[in-house]
Amino acid sequence: YALCFFINMLLCFVFPAETKPSLRKEMDEVTAKLGQPAVMKCQIIGRPVPEIKWYHAGKEIIESRKYEMSSDGRNHSLADDGTYRCKVVNEYGEDSAYAELFISSVRSYRDFFTARVVKRTKRRVDTARMLQKPPEFTLPLVNHTAYMGEDVRFGVTITVHPEPRVIWHKSGQKLIPGHDDKKYTFISDKGLYQLIIHNVETEDDAEYSVVARNRYGDDSCKARLTVVPRPKPADLTLRPMFKRVLANIDCKEGQNIRFEIRVSGRPSLKWEKDGTPLAFGPSIEVVHEGLDYYILHVKDTLPEDSGVYRVTATNSAGSASCQATLKVERTTHVKKEYEPSEKEKQKIAGKEELDKKVRLSQILAGTVVTPLPPAVKWFHNGKQIHLSSKYTMTNISGVLTLQIINCMTEDSGTYRVVCKNAKGETSDYMTKTEVYHVSSSKTLVTEKPSVPAKILTKPQSLTLEEGHTARFECDVDGEPAPSISWLREGAVVAPSARHHIVSTQYNSSFEISSVEMSDEGSYTLLVENAGGKQEAHFTLTIRKSESKEKVVAPPRVTSPEAKSPLAKSPEPVKSPQRVKSPEPVKSPQRVKNTCVFSYFCFPISVVFCVLLQCFSYC
16 A cells, blocks of 8 residues: 555656646735846746746737746746736636836835735735636527538637636537637637638538636537538529510512511520411521521512411520511412504404405315414513423413423412413413412312321430530431421520531431530430421430540531522621521421422422413404
8 A cells, every 4th residue: 555655646746637827926026226127036836837928017028128038937037127917827727916016216115015905905805706606608609500611600708707718519529729720710809709610511510519617617508500502593594575576567479578586585486477386498597696686587478478477585584475467468460451552453453354355265265274373471470481491381282381390499489371472462370389379260279198207317326525526417207397306305405606406308417516514415306297296315425535635526517408599688787607596396387398399209290281262263
């Protein structure tokens, strides 16, 4: 037992217990003459070794040429004159002592000390009474909810008589000041204690607590920090708004018209005629000029183009629409009756009388002469047609025939035949469309069999590196010609700076230039007509590029519609970046779009027959 007691005493001497710092005795007042230095001393105890600070008139003294501080571990001194306070602090507490330095002929030591003793005695009694209380939270912690990446500040207020030691914990683990300054900041200011957590993450979602402790007791409180993902930014897209709406138009058959609109919001447009999607082709197209200016061109109008045209603009914020009416007046051809003058009437009457006599003599003599056939001329939309490899004209026993080889869309229109001889002239006309209108009010209807839409060549899935160009192609069939739409995850892909769609009647290509990771996904090809629809699915996979070399995009494919021989309507606004709207479902009501003839392997000829009866005078 004696040996154990001796070892314990030795350990206590070598490794003394941790204690709150204190001053062994009050500092003595010092008197010095003016201009001479003075030395003030205090003796301190405490483990670990406390931090020592000197104050003069309530302000901390910084060591300089005027003030010199020294310490041997137990004794600490300061050289100068005035009123001083020595404060010692470690993590277990603090203590202070006061002393006066008197300069001869400046202050009276006796008078000051006598008054000071009374005041200090009273203050010491009050201070001792206040120090006998544990710390108390006057403003505890509160729960916080923060987005990832934000800074969070926890704060409490605590009674500081005496000043407590404050320790912060996260999920029961002590947070040590200075261990991670980039993540945690600790602030202490006259009873206000704060913990700032910078750039919070999911790992910071925990329970935080703070403990305040002094020699008379302790107090604690806790709160929860909840970290949630930052919400996606709100969609600031505005609903489409028309700055210029469609206007009603009246025109005559064969004229070119333009529907013009201006709409904001970068929408996708859907054009309709009489409630059905508008069929686009060489004579009907939409041109995008500038930022919000769109033009619908209708060339060589027909009476069948009359109707209500409606455009709907749609984006992520909503949709808006406007409509207008187009009236096309049919061109009428009136037979012109030639009225000769009196002299011409007399001349004609004399000639007719002479012809009767000549014919009568020929009949009596048995030598009847066959009259010369009339001169025949054919006209298309007012322009005369001449015999060529495309047109064949015959006159067999008064039956006039015009044969058109390999009919094209441009062959639609009004045809007129004029017969003329010495006795006068006569004419008749007809309009060539899907329904042939004849001047005799008889109608010949040609019906085409309906063939469901079908995909002949399906687009293939691709795997490319970033920056390359993705191109998908397809061939389709169907009657009437089907509409072709390219979709991504159920949404129609609209033409843009990187997305290019070129479509003909039975072929379409979809090109994405400089592909990015955002272009990766599933795509769908949709073909549809009145007979049915069919879909084809394919995917685009993007690999991260290993090199930074730029990929040169292949030459852009020009739509064959641009080679149409039809003259385009005047375009007042020129834009180098003209983007055509996507081609919606093609309507079977469009009678001018007869390009289907050119895609079959055999030519189709249309024969117009007009029977002209010639009357002869007997």
